[in-house]
Amino acid sequence: MYAYIKGFVKEIESDYIVVDNNGIGYLIFTASPYSFDIDNEYIIYLYQNVREDEISLYGFKSLDEKKLFLKLIGVKGLGPKMVLPMLALGSPEGIIDAIERENILYLKKFPKIGDKVARQIILDLKGKLTSSNSQSSPVNEELVEALRSLGYKTGDINKVVKQVDSSLEIGEQIKCALKLLLK
Numbered sequence: 001m002y003a004y005i006k007g008f009v010k011e012i013e014s015d016y017i018v019v020d021n022n023g024i025g026y027l028i029f030t031a032s033p034y035s036f037d038i039d040n041e042y043i044i045y046l047y048q049n050v051r052e053d054e055i056s057l058y059g060f061k062s063l064d065e066k067k068l069f070l071k072l073i074g075v076k077g078l079g080p081k082m083v084l085p086m087l088a089l090g091s092p093e094g095i096i097d098a099i100e101r102e103n104i105l106y107l108k109k110f111p112k113i114g115d116k117v118a119r120q121i122i123l124d125l126k127g128k129l130t131s132s133n134s135q136s137s138p139v140n141e142e143l144v145e146a147l148r149s150l151g152y153k154t155g156d157i158n159k160v161v162k163q164v165d166s167s168l169e170i171g172e173q174i175k176c177a178l179k180l181l182l183k
Contacts, residue, residue: 002046002057009036015084017059019044028059029080031087035061049080058084068092068129075124077117086110094141096129106142140166143173147181156181 005028007021017033018025019042028044036042044059045066058080060066065087072083072095086095089110098106099122107118143164147157160180164173 002048004043004045005059006041006043008041009038012036012038019059026057028057029084030059031065031084032061047080056080060087062092064092068095071125071129072121075117075121077120082112086113091141094144097141099125099129100127101140102126103142140164140170140173142170143177146170146174147177150178152181 005019005021005026007019007026009017010020010025011018012033015033016027016029017036018027020026028046030036030044042061044061045063047058047060047066047069049056049058058069060069069080069083069087072078072086073080090098090106094106097103102122104115104118104122107113107121108115113121140161143161144157147161148154157177160177163180164176166173168176
């Protein structure tokens with residue numbers, strides 16, 4: 001079992017990277033291969049998946065991302081190849097927030113996640129997930145996405161979302177955030 005690998009990224013493809021470590025190239029499936037740069041050195045946290053017909057490595061830039069991946073693949077109906085697109089399209093904090101809020105619509109936006117699987121994720125994981133990045137006031141990823149779609153920059157969004165009461169309905173959260181952004 002591998003914990004992590006430190007090496008230079010030598011190849012980037014749509015769903016994996018190749019990391020050179022002491023002259024050996026490791027093919028590592030990752031959620032966001034294009035977030036890596038060729039010839040840069042990284043520490044990549046690994047999960048080794050062993051099946052009857054395949055042994056594969058899955059890599060993550062952070063331990064939080066790896067921990068969430070491990071929790072998600074423990075849900076009935078989810079495997080590593082279904083969880084990677086979730087991590088590619090959503091942040092760990094956003095996925096955790098959706099599970100805690102029982103936001104089935106957010107979970108269903110991911111490929112191959114239907115109503116039944118989204119409900120199973122919530123049933124299995126609600127109350128069992130934490131992020132080491134979580135602040136005292138959790139950031140609602142749905143609010144962040146709404147503000148991005150309105151054309152606001154990430155830096156401006158990050159300044160105001162922490163000030164918005166996350167217990168409000170999403171429409172009210174958006175109104176409060178817009179008021180703060182217009183100040």
